[in-house]
Amino acid sequence: MRILLTGFGPFPGAPCNPSADLTKALARRRRPALAGIERSTHVFETTYASVDRDLAKLFARDPDIVLMFGLAGRRRHLCIETRARNAVSVLFPDASGCRPQRGVLAPHQPPSLKGGAPFACLLGAARTGEVPARLSRDAGRYLCNYAFWRALERADRGRPLVQFIHIPPVRRKLMLRRRSRRRAPSLSQLIVAAEALLIALIAASRH
Numbered sequence: 001m002r003i004l005l006t007g008f009g010p011f012p013g014a015p016c017n018p019s020a021d022l023t024k025a026l027a028r029r030r031r032p033a034l035a036g037i038e039r040s041t042h043v044f045e046t047t048y049a050s051v052d053r054d055l056a057k058l059f060a061r062d063p064d065i066v067l068m069f070g071l072a073g074r075r076r077h078l079c080i081e082t083r084a085r086n087a088v089s090v091l092f093p094d095a096s097g098c099r100p101q102r103g104v105l106a107p108h109q110p111p112s113l114k115g116g117a118p119f120a121c122l123l124g125a126a127r128t129g130e131v132p133a134r135l136s137r138d139a140g141r142y143l144c145n146y147a148f149w150r151a152l153e154r155a156d157r158g159r160p161l162v163q164f165i166h167i168p169p170v171r172r173k174l175m176l177r178r179r180s181r182r183r184a185p186s187l188s189q190l191i192v193a194a195e196a197l198l199i200a201l202i203a204a205s206r207h
Contacts, residue, residue, distance in 0.1 A: 001202065002038045004063040004160075008070050008143060011046035011095045018170040018187055019069040025191050026198065033199045044147065046095040051147045055154065063160045065201050066151055069194070070144035072166040076184070078193055079136035079166035080122050083112040084149035089141040103141075105149050113149060116158040118204045125200035129193040131168075131185045139164060161205050165197065 005026055007019035020043040027039045042058055044050050058066075072079060086109055088100045119135055126133035139145035148164040155162050171184040185193075 001036075001065070001205070002040070002061065002063045003065045003067065003198070003202070004040055004042065004058055004061070005198075006042045006044060006058075006066070006068045006147070008044050008046045008147075009095070011143070012093065014071055014073060017046070017071050018190070019071050019167060021187060022069055022167065022190055022194055025187070026194050029191070029195050031195065031199070033202065034195075037202065044143070046143050048094055048098055048100065048143065048146060049096070051143065051150060055147070055150050059151075059154050059160075065198075065205055066160050066162045067194075067198055067201060068144075068147060068151065068162070068164045070147070070164065070166055071169065072140070072144070073169055075166060075168045076132065077168060078126055078131045078133040078185075078190070080119060080126065080133065080197070081115070081136050081139040081144075081148060081164040081166060082119050083114045083137055084139055084145055084152055084164070085141065086111050086113070086149065087141045088146060092142060094143060105146065106153075113152040115148075115152060115163055116155075117161060117163045117201060121200050121204065122163070122197055125196040126193050128196055130189045131193045133193065136166065139166070161201060163197075163201060165194070 005023045007023035151162045
């Protein structure tokens with residue numbers, strides 16, 4: 001089984017993007033459930049052009065699962081995205097300064113594309129850790145949603161199995177004294193949750 005793990009690099013407002021570190025760390029995890037699984041990683045430049053260019057090459061490797069991560073700076077939960085929106089922001093530029101000229105990704109296409117993962121199982125798996133998790137029907141209108149839409153668009157009859165996960169900002173040392181319920185998760189906590197999600201996706205793909 002071949003698994004592709006993706007994250008994003010920096011973008012305006014986020015000079016450090018933990019989704020890249022999470023992706024690389026997840027590829028190094030060693031667990032019996034991951035034995036014999038081929039894992040590759042890719043960190044997108046946070047630009048529309050790089051997503052369009054790189055996705056074609058990545059899908060040419062014929063992965064069985066594509067698990068994508070992105071940062072949602074204002075969220076406090078790990079969000080399991082259930083659909084990609086046919087929408088893009090014309091207000092916020094990507095890391096290259098590019099702004100889309102229109103507010104839809106694909107004219108004359110449905111308002112959203114639904115993922116094919118077992119969302120309830122993924123949520124249960126994510127909640128076994130210390131990071132609060134929830135299902136989300138709104139992947140935003142920036143590069144995360146754009147990449148999710150383009151990946152779902154390329155999937156042929158549900159293969160590869162594509163899933164996007166939004167992660168909250170990672171806790172830094174200056175935040176340690178805040179009350180526990182307000183504390184952002186650590187990278188190690190996110191890695192544990194991401195591993196549980198990956199194992200759940202592998203099990204779903206085998207059925």
